[in-house]
Every structure is written in C-alpha cells, then in structure tokens.
Amino acid sequence: MGLFSKDIxxxxxxxxxxxxxxxxxxxxxxxxxxxxxEKATNSNLRQGFETHLEETRTHVSRLEKxxxxxxxxxxxxxxxxxxxxxxxxxxxxxxxxDKNVLDxxxxxxxxxxxxxxxxxxxxxxxxxxxxxxxxSAAILRDTLEEEKATDDKLSDLAESRVNQAAA
Ligand code: FE
Ligand code: FE
Numbered sequence: 469m470g471l472f473s474k475d476i477x478x479x480x481x482x483x484x485x486x487x488x489x490x491x492x493x494x495x496x497x498x499x500x501x502x503x504x505x506e507k508a509t510n511s512n513l514r515q516g517f518e519t520h521l522e523e524t525r526t527h528v529s530r531l532e533k534x535x536x537x538x539x540x541x542x543x544x545x546x547x548x549x550x551x552x553x554x555x556x557x558x559x560x561x562x563x564x565x566d567k568n569v570l571d572x573x574x575x576x577x578x579x580x581x582x583x584x585x586x587x588x589x590x591x592x593x594x595x596x597x598x599x600x601x602x603x604s605a606a607i608l609r610d611t612l613e614e615e616k617a618t619d620d621k622l623s624d625l626a627e628s629r630v631n632q633a634a635a
Contacts, residue, residue: 483595484540487531490588492544494527497581500554504574509567513574513625520578520618527611534604553580568633575626582619589615 476482501521508514535542557577564570589612596605 479595480599483592483599483601484538485545486588486592486595487534487538488543488545489547490585490592491528491531491535491542492547493550493585493588494524494531495544496547496550496554497524497585498528500557500581503558504561504578507561508571508574510571510625510629512628513571516618516621516625517578520614523614523618527614530607530611534607537604537607538601550581550584553577553584557581568629571629572626575622575629579619579622579626582615582622585615586612586619 476485498521501517501524505514505517505521508517532542554577557574557580560573560577561570564573589608593605593608593612596602596608
C-alpha cells in the first residue's frame with residue numbers, strides 16, 4: 469500500500485490513503501464473488517455469497533459517500549494484500565476437485581477476505597473519530613457490521629459443512 473510514500477504526511481493523508489486501499493479492495497471483491505458463486509456447491513453457501521455480493525456493492529457506494537463527505541476524489545490505490553488473498557483463493561479453488569473440499573476452501577478464502585475488511589474498517593472508524601469525522605465513522609460502521617455478520621454466517625456454514633461431512 470505504499471505506506472512510506474512521501475505523500476502521506478499526517479493522519480488525514482493516512483486516513484484518505486486507507487479509504488482508497490479499501491475502496492480498491494471492495495471493487496476487487498465485487499469482481500471475485502461471482503466466480504466464487506459459480507464454484508460453490510452448497511446452496512446456502514452460494515446464497516450467502518450472492519447476498520454478500522449485493523452488500524459489497526453497497527460498501528462501494530458507501531465509500532463513495534465518505535469520499536464525498538471528505539471532499540476528495542473517489543479513487544482506489546492498489547492493495548497488494550487483497551490481491552494476494554484473492555490470488556491464493558483462485559489458485560487453491562482451481563486445484564480442488566472434491567465438491568465438499570472445494571466448499572471448505574471457498575469458506576476459508578471468504579473468511580480471510582472478511583477479516584481483512586474488518587481490520588481495515590476497524591482502523592478507519594477509529595481514525596475517522598480521531599479526526600472528528602463522525603458522519604463518515606457512522607457510515608463505515610454500517611459496513612463493518614455487515615462484514616462481521618458475514619463472517620459469523622461463514623463460521624456457521626463451515627460448522628454445518630463439517631457436520632454434514634461427518635454424517
Ligand atoms: Fe465489504
Ligand atoms: Fe465483505
């Protein structure tokens with residue numbers, strides 16, 4: 469994320485840079501989820517991915533609202549972290565033939581994505597508050613809640629997959 473680039477001099481610069489990092493990530497996730505929906509076998513998992521695809525589109529537009537509130541251009545900066553998580557997911561999913569194992573791999577990949585988003589939004593909310601941007605913080609918190617709920621749903625799906633596999 470070019471953390472040490474010279475254009476980041478203060479907390480506000482760092483906050484805007486990190487908004488652009490997660491903006492890039494959310495748009496990348498919008499592109500990745502349809503492929504995960506295609507690969508998922510379990511219908512609840514597929515449905516969960518479809519629901520989260522819609523939510524993720526909302527996350528993109530919420531960030532655009534935040535950029536507007538901050539008076540800066542809505543643009544992404546390359547986020548190698550999310551690129552790596554998604555590349556790894558595609559690589560593993562491409563190698564797995566067994567449907568049950570493939571679903572397990574998809575759940576694990578999706579949880580890695582949600583956890584990445586949760587850490588970013590958690591940080592952004594505290595920085596927004598530090599900088600006195602309470603309206604932006606509230607918008608970011610709405611998204612964080614949906615990421616957490618998605619992660620919880622994925623944990624439940626992972627558990628029911630294990631139970632089914634054992635039955
Ligand atoms: Fe998101
Ligand atoms: Fe998400």
